[in-house]
Amino acid sequence: MTKSYQPEIKRLLDGELSLADLAPELRAEGEEALRLLAAVDRAPVTLPPSLDARVMQSVRQHAGSPARRLWRRLAAPREVELRLRVRPWAVLGGSLAVAAALLLLLARPQAPVPSGPNVAFVRFVLYAPDAKRVTVAGTFNQWDQNAAPLTPTGKDGVWVTTLEVPVGQHQYAFVVDGQRWVPDPAAPGVDDGFGRRNSIVAATAPGARIL
Amino acid sequence: MRVRALVVAIVLGLVSPRLLPGLAAQDVAARLTGRVPPEVVTTVNGIAQDAAGRGLPVEPLIQKTLEGSAKGVPADRVIAAVRTLASRLDESRTALRDAGIPAPSPAAVEGGADALNAGLNASHVRDLARISRGPYDPAVTLRVATTLTALGVPAQRGLRLMERRIQAGRGPNDLLDLPNEVQVDMAHGASAAQAAEALETGAGDRDQPERPEAHPGQEGEHGQHGDHRD
Numbered sequence: 001m002t003k004s005y006q007p008e009i010k011r012l013l014d015g016e017l018s019l020a021d022l023a024p025e026l027r028a029e030g031e032e033a034l035r036l037l038a039a040v041d042r043a044p045v046t047l048p049p050s051l052d053a054r055v056m057q058s059v060r061q062h063a064g065s066p067a068r069r070l071w072r073r074l075a076a077p078r079e080v081e082l083r084l085r086v087r088p089w090a091v092l093g094g095s096l097a098v099a100a101a102l103l104l105l106l107a108r109p110q111a112p113v114p115s116g117p118n119v120a121f122v123r124f125v126l127y128a129p130d131a132k133r134v135t136v137a138g139t140f141n142q143w144d145q146n147a148a149p150l151t152p153t154g155k156d157g158v159w160v161t162t163l164e165v166p167v168g169q170h171q172y173a174f175v176v177d178g179q180r181w182v183p184d185p186a187a188p189g190v191d192d193g194f195g196r197r198n199s200i201v202a203a204t205a206p207g208a209r210i211l
Numbered sequence: 212m213r214v215r216a217l218v219v220a221i222v223l224g225l226v227s228p229r230l231l232p233g234l235a236a237q238d239v240a241a242r243l244t245g246r247v248p249p250e251v252v253t254t255v256n257g258i259a260q261d262a263a264g265r266g267l268p269v270e271p272l273i274q275k276t277l278e279g280s281a282k283g284v285p286a287d288r289v290i291a292a293v294r295t296l297a298s299r300l301d302e303s304r305t306a307l308r309d310a311g312i313p314a315p316s317p318a319a320v321e322g323g324a325d326a327l328n329a330g331l332n333a334s335h336v337r338d339l340a341r342i343s344r345g346p347y348d349p350a351v352t353l354r355v356a357t358t359l360t361a362l363g364v365p366a367q368r369g370l371r372l373m374e375r376r377i378q379a380g381r382g383p384n385d386l387l388d389l390p391n392e393v394q395v396d397m398a399h400g401a402s403a404a405q406a407a408e409a410l411e412t413g414a415g416d417r418d419q420p421e422r423p424e425a426h427p428g429q430e431g432e433h434g435q436h437g438d439h440r441d
Binding site: 137139142143144145168169171181188189190191192193194196198200202204 | 279280284289296325328357361362387
């Protein structure tokens with residue numbers, strides 16, 4: 001159990017202040033703190049002679065544990081003789097299958113090289129002065145309400161985050177305190193199909209737009 | 212015997228992914244398992260398999276399921292929302308095909324479904340897809356239309372505004388700026404419809420793709436979203 005002292009009491013214990021320097025209402029607490037400090041046993045600690053033996057015994061037990069022995073077995077190099085009996089047609093078939101796999105991989109059409117960036121950064125802002133936690137969830141993060149927390153900018157209740165989202169139109173909503181789904185008041189909204197509203201934003205190659 | 216089994220396994224491993232496109236459905240289940248109740252996984256997996264079999268994108272269905280689960284929505288409502296979305300994807304693809312796009316991209320189909328969800332109808336989607344040719348990707352124009360509608364611009368007026376810009380030869384990036392321009396006017400007190408009307412009136416007259424000088428400070432007003440990239 002720990003006890004928190006006033007800063008002045010801590011300075012008293014550090015020797016920076018004397019009891020006379022404390023405010024009258026703090027003196028009783030200061031005296032109590034000094035008594036506790038004085039009661040601490042500051043005698044040199046003497047280790048029992050058997051301590052070394054006990055420590056070494058514990059180390060030896062750990063070194064010889066079954067897990068460690070198993071690891072040594074697994075890690076130690078050893079000679080292995082592998083003998084296979086195969087039919088020639090099976091070897092031929094396997095070779096053909098591997099060759100076919102390579103051909104298919106090589107013949108697979110290459111993914112098109114994107115002509116431009118396919119992601120954009122979108123900044124989300126919500127004014128929520130009473131919120132303890134704000135996140136944003138939407139089609140860009142699989143509606144995971146824990147994936148994108150907003151950060152309070154200060155004491156003015158403004159929460160912000162900037163996310164990298166795939167180019168395209170996205171629907172989203174803020175989640176306040178893990179429970180309340182709030183549409184972005186600064187963005188257009190659409191029916192979410194569940195009786196609420198989703199906000200929409202488009203991330204386009206030139207940057208995010210209200211789209 | 213073991214070698215023979217090995218050869219068979221290798222050959223099957225090479226061939227089966229190409230013969231069994233239904234493996235994608237396993238991916239759906241894998242994406243959902245652990246995040247949504249098992250009965251939802253089973254039902255949505257069936258819906259997704261059906262959608263994939265008809266050539267519809269399944270990613271929106273997965274996202275809607277994850278969203279519903281994250282929001283704590285009861286399983287039956289999640290499934291209902293996924294069914295509705297699958298229906299919209301189908302309706303969107305039909306509208307795109309009616310517009311003369313025989314094989315619309317998954318992004319376009321999804322964009323059309325989002326537009327339907329935002330309040331546009333199938334005719335709007337079809338009409339917008341018809342004028343989205345050349346440099347104008349229907350997936351993008353549908354997203355713009357969705358956002359304009361979400362801002363409160365009446366669907367027909369939003370479509371007219373976009374059509375004017377396309378006919379005036381404005382670039383795709385100019386279309387992308389439309390929602391921002393509407394929001395700037397709204398920040399100055401105009402309704403969404405008024406903002407769209409004002410932009411439509413001046414849509415063919417402006418030569419520069421930049422937003423009009425009559426709306427200073429718009430960068431600051433839209434600072435909540437990112438404006439930089441890699």
